[in-house]
Amino acid sequence: MTSWRVTLPCTRSEAEALGEDISVFAALDSPPVLVTSEAEPDRPDQWRLDAYFDEKPSRSELALVVSLVPSAAGARPTAERIADQDWVTLSQQGLEPIRAGRFFVHTPAHRDAVPPGTVAFEIDAGRAFGTGQHETTTGCLIALDALKRQGAIFTDVADIGTGTGLLAFAALRLWPAARAIASDIDPVAIEVAAENAAINAVAVGRARGRVELAVAAGMDHLRLRARAPYDLVVANILAGPLIDLAPGLAGALAPGGRLILAGLLEHQAARVTAAYRRQGMMPSFRIVRGDWPTLVLRKRRRVGARR
Template sequence: MSARKRAAAAPAANGETGSWKATLPCNKAEAEQLQEEIGALALLDEPPVLMTSEPDPAQPDVWRLDAYFAGPPSAEMLAMLKSLAPSAAGQEPLVEQVEERDWVTLSQQGLEPIRAGRFFVHTPAHRDSVPADSIAFEIDAGRAFGTGQHETTSGCLVALSKLKDQGISVSNLIDLGTGTGLLAFAAMRLWPAARAAASDIDPVSIEVTEENAGINAVRLGRIRGQLELAVAAGLEHPRLRQRAPYDLIIANILAGPLIELAPSVSKALEAGGRLILAGLLDSQADAVAAAYRRHGLMQSFRVEHGEWPTLVMRKRRSLGWR
């Protein structure tokens, strides 16, 4: 049985004698989407831990969604859960009480370390298994997307490694939609003297990135070798505009926003700079690449990672920024 996880948060015990699980059927597309977005559940004071699994490999589009709550889920919570699996319309979640669990352990269950390019990404449970020849990061399964488990994140790590292998130098980089901060941290380890920034539209992601920076000895600040953080949609923040143009932009978001951001992202990239695009399905890659070609970028190479390719593009002409 294959499984994926989107741990919204690790809820604290609330005095109930046990934890609660709600189960719904879903399809593969819905399970994949949960790697990126968990809807209104993320706004709860104690969001559930969500897990998706493929019970029968012989039926590759039949998946299951399990949501673990710290207490009995309300009707409103169950309605939020049902909105994540439209294919199960008309079905009510199966709700059952389960034995008390350590929620941090639950959120990390099944999250094996990831080796991607030069990098080794692990949870606290695997601190003792770091290969000597790797660049390691400890990223806990928690409130933001980007633990390295999903193909979009690991594909970006491979792309960064390939750029370094090609002898590419980077002096000014930004990670758009940073999630946990992992991709910004990885780029900074490869180019430690670069100026670096990371942004996300979600304030929680920036909080998580700050926490992960402390865990992984990443310095925060505005000078070279430090990471500046900003809550922003795309590049719509005064500091991010002031820092442009960038010679490396990493954007692991979704296909729709990537296409919408093409004009501003392309303008913020200096001539000859590299752009890493991820969060798109194989069927969406041509449309995303075409959006950036219209702004003077050409594809350098592509990392194949299951159904989620990573595109690396290079800007061939300057369009100016301000």
């Protein structure tokens, strides 16, 4: 099989944030697979981005790749033809399984490596963000595991910006009697989530023990509003959208409900937390993975009540 590779240098922070920008390819019939790697082990901030296309990319597609890397502004990358390569398999070669609490997330290449006693999910690398490789997704999995260990019980769950569907699936494994809905602004992500649900034997639908899938921007969907209030909402997006969504996400929570927020950097945590405090949300605990904190907040029983 012949494919095409576009390579750009990038910084480590740009590489870590790349998964958040996969939506720029949403309009493409065949989006590229993005692979980031450390360029030189002795220079830890120098990374590279490889974008694999199954056909020669156009100028506009090359421009989309460049747009993902701010430090490469103005660059004119070229596409290199690669013969006899399966780019999906290639993209997974560097994706080692992830252990996050009781969860074990792996690609098909590690299907036989699942440790006994773990809650395993097979998530194929490719068209949507959220394979478990990024620190934000891992942090959310650890937060879910911690809530379960604390004895929390949830019956109505929403996963906003679901990507691959992984976080909604994980919540259902922990609380199998819950109803769950997973949404994403990217229609491709919802297609991927449906595929992953089938792979992992997660039932799709509106009943308890099933996940409902919806294409939506934030809370802007009839089904998301109709199913509120929730006692658990997970949102792994970006700091800016999380701040903008604070009234909608907090408003969709029942009193006492929990909110897991990720996709922000450490220096953005104070602003994000402040936005949710104004909506009656109180910090509960946080998970920190590298520069990426995951915030867990709880809605006050009575907004505006004296402390």
